[in-house]
Amino acid sequence: MSDDLNGPDRFTKRSSRYVLEEHSHCEVPAGCGGVVLRWIEPAAQVPVRIHVFARRPVGARWVTLDGAVPESVRPLVARGAHVLAMALAVDADNAGGVLSFAMYEVTETRRGSKSPDGGFALRTADDGTWRASRVEPPEGWRSEPFDDGDWEPLVALPMTEPEGRSSDRWRIDDVRRQGAVELGLPGHAGRLWVRRRFEVPAFDGGAR
Amino acid sequence: MSDWDWLLEPEALDLPWRVLMEAGITLEATGDLRLAASAYDLAYGAAPDERRVIECRHRVLQRLAVVEHGLRFCYVPAGPFTMGNDEGDDDERPAHRVVLDGFWITDIPITWASYCRLLGWSDAPDATPPEEELKTLSRDAQFSLYEGHKIRMQYCETGTLAASDWHAHAGTMPGLFSEPERDPEAGENNWNEKPMVAVCWDDGEALGERLSTPDVHVWLPSEAEWEKAARGGLRGALYPWGDALPTSDRCDNRRFGEASMLVPRALTPNGYGLHGMVGGVWEWTHDWYDARAYEHATVRNPEGPPTGTQKVLRGGSWADVDGVCTVSFRMGRAPTSWRTQTWGEHQTPNVGFRLVRHDTRAHGVERP
Numbered sequence: 001m002s003d004d005l006n007g008p009d010r011f012t013k014r015s016s017r018y019v020l021e022e023h024s025h026c027e028v029p030a031g032c033g034g035v036v037l038r039w040i041e042p043a044a045q046v047p048v049r050i051h052v053f054a055r056r057p058v059g060a061r062w063v064t065l066d067g068a069v070p071e072s073v074r075p076l077v078a079r080g081a082h083v084l085a086m087a088l089a090v091d092a093d094n095a096g097g098v099l100s101f102a103m104y105e106v107t108e109t110r111r112g113s114k115s116p117d118g119g120f121a122l123r124t125a126d127d128g129t130w131r132a133s134r135v136e137p138p139e140g141w142r143s144e145p146f147d148d149g150d151w152e153p154l155v156a157l158p159m160t161e162p163e164g165r166s167s168d169r170w171r172i173d174d175v176r177r178q179g180a181v182e183l184g185l186p187g188h189a190g191r192l193w194v195r196r197r198f199e200v201p202a203f204d205g206g207a208r
Numbered sequence: 209m210s211d212w213d214w215l216l217e218p219e220a221l222d223l224p225w226r227v228l229m230e231a232g233i234t235l236e237a238t239g240d241l242r243l244a245a246s247a248y249d250l251a252y253g254a255a256p257d258e259r260r261v262i263e264c265r266h267r268v269l270q271r272l273a274v275v276e277h278g279l280r281f282c283y284v285p286a287g288p289f290t291m292g293n294d295e296g297d298d299d300e301r302p303a304h305r306v307v308l309d310g311f312w313i314t315d316i317p318i319t320w321a322s323y324c325r326l327l328g329w330s331d332a333p334d335a336t337p338p339e340e341e342l343k344t345l346s347r348d349a350q351f352s353l354y355e356g357h358k359i360r361m362q363y364c365e366t367g368t369l370a371a372s373d374w375h376a377h378a379g380t381m382p383g384l385f386s387e388p389e390r391d392p393e394a395g396e397n398n399w400n401e402k403p404m405v406a407v408c409w410d411d412g413e414a415l416g417e418r419l420s421t422p423d424v425h426v427w428l429p430s431e432a433e434w435e436k437a438a439r440g441g442l443r444g445a446l447y448p449w450g451d452a453l454p455t456s457d458r459c460d461n462r463r464f465g466e467a468s469m470l471v472p473r474a475l476t477p478n479g480y481g482l483h484g485m486v487g488g489v490w491e492w493t494h495d496w497y498d499a500r501a502y503e504h505a506t507v508r509n510p511e512g513p514p515t516g517t518q519k520v521l522r523g524g525s526w527a528d529v530d531g532v533c534t535v536s537f538r539m540g541r542a543p544t545s546w547r548t549q550t551w552g553e554h555q556t557p558n559v560g561f562r563l564v565r566h567d568t569r570a571h572g573v574e575r576p
Contacts, residue, residue, distance in 0.1 A: 072465030
């Protein structure tokens with residue numbers, strides 16, 4: 001029996017395996033002043049928040065995680081290897097950056113139970129890991145295994161600033177606040193397919 | 209003492225199913241359906257794949273089911289079961305034997321429509337107490353009740369496919385903001401199929417108090433009653449159906465991104481005929497939470513510690529991962545109330561309740 005059960009906290013629920021999140025009404029539908037509760041298992045998955053802006057996404061399934069559209073902007077992502085895939089387009093008269101993306105582990109909604117050291121984050125960066133194809137790839141490109149070795153890296157390329165106040169303005173600023181770099185392929189116009197492999201690290205059993 | 213008291217001892221869990229089956233047949237033939245149910249239930253626990261056991265048990269449990277106040281109550285036979293899980297969280301240990309009196313429990317969590325009808329309130333979504341009761345409530349309490357309705361309007365309506373913030377803020381002002389996504393096949397709105405949510409602990413107690421009579425006591429289940437009901441007669445299983453992971457035909461969970469609930473009666477019931485015992489909504493129990501409660505629990509009809517800071521919730525919800533939607537996982541939450549506080553821990557679309565019924569005409573039962 002853990003030492004926690006001998007202390008004053010024995011009358012408050014704590015779990016050695018699961019963490020309780022409370023998502024406020026500002027983030028999820030919970031009515032004014034309400035919260036949505038969700039228990040997660042940090043050893044198996046991490047809750048993330050996705051911020052993304054794409055200049056011209058193509059199709060309803062333009063962004064997928066391991067071949068499937070994320071259930072929400074706050075999905076649970078299993079620890080281990082994954083691939084992000086996006087189908088985009090670039091207008092000839094708007095050749096700035098096409099994509100900025102940030103996904104990071106959310107910890108501020110956790111309550112009570114011991115929380116592992118968080119810190120998983122994925123952001124667009126000019127580091128050669130965001131790969132793009134100018135021609136439509138064969139089927140299976142959204143998942144693994146897939147060889148994108150001959151794809152070219154996206155590079156830092158500022159986006160064209162939207163005019164005035166608009167939802168695009170807000171969304172670009174939102175992703176910038178997450179530290180994402182705007183990426184593109186200079187001089188390219190037409191369709192663009194993007195992949196990024198990443199790994200959510202194994203649970204380190206971190207404790208507070 | 210009767211010749212059959214041994215059925216209600218912890219050691220009955222060690223008996224061979226044929227012995228228990230014989231007892232059940234004899235008792236059923238003499239007309240003692242409740243003890244027959246106890247015997248058949250124990251036989252089922254020992255041999256859940258024996259067809260004759262399944263048939264006899266089902267027949268007797270069906271005869272004992274009750275429809276009262278428009279609610280369907282399923283019977284959970286008296287007798288022992290093993291509570292807890294030695295492989296679970298610390299507070300689920302040790303697994304230990306408990307003996308309970310027989311009781312009935314609602315087959316689904318209480319719906320918003322039932323709640324309003326049984327308390328004499330106006331129908332949902334207006335859901336207003338009668339004038340004489342309204343006068344006793346402070347303005348803050350009335351405001352808090354109204355805010356809870358906003359949550360219920362999003363989640364408790366049968367046809368809603370996904371809650372939306374705008375619906376919450378709009379309240380009953382149609383057309384001002386966008387409507388939530390609805391199932392086009394759902395027909396007219398109704399609030400009598402999905403669990404009532406944003407429920408505080410004393411909502412359950414208040415409804416139980418209203419429905420109780422000198423002979424029939426209705427209240428929130430004890431934690432032990434809830435767990436025995438959830439197990440559905442199976443022994444040592446993680447879930448009401450066994451150890452297989454939850455699937456959408458049995459359990460409403462892992463749907464945080466969908467912001468909605470499934471209709472409980474669309475889910476396969478457990479061995480006691482109960483729908484959605486895990487997943488759906490966390491369900492209030494009567495007991496205070498104590499992480500060490502199992503170390504010193506009484507064997508017969510345990511009621512939990514005398515005081516505490518949280519009341520026990522059980523079952524998991526539509527948003528949660530598989531591991532907390534088990535029959536043994538324990539959760540606690542402060543029993544805040546809209547009647548006394550403007551905001552509180554009950555203001556969540558993840559929490560509801562179901563009721564148990566004790567008929568004291570057959571056995572003497574002291575009200576907790």
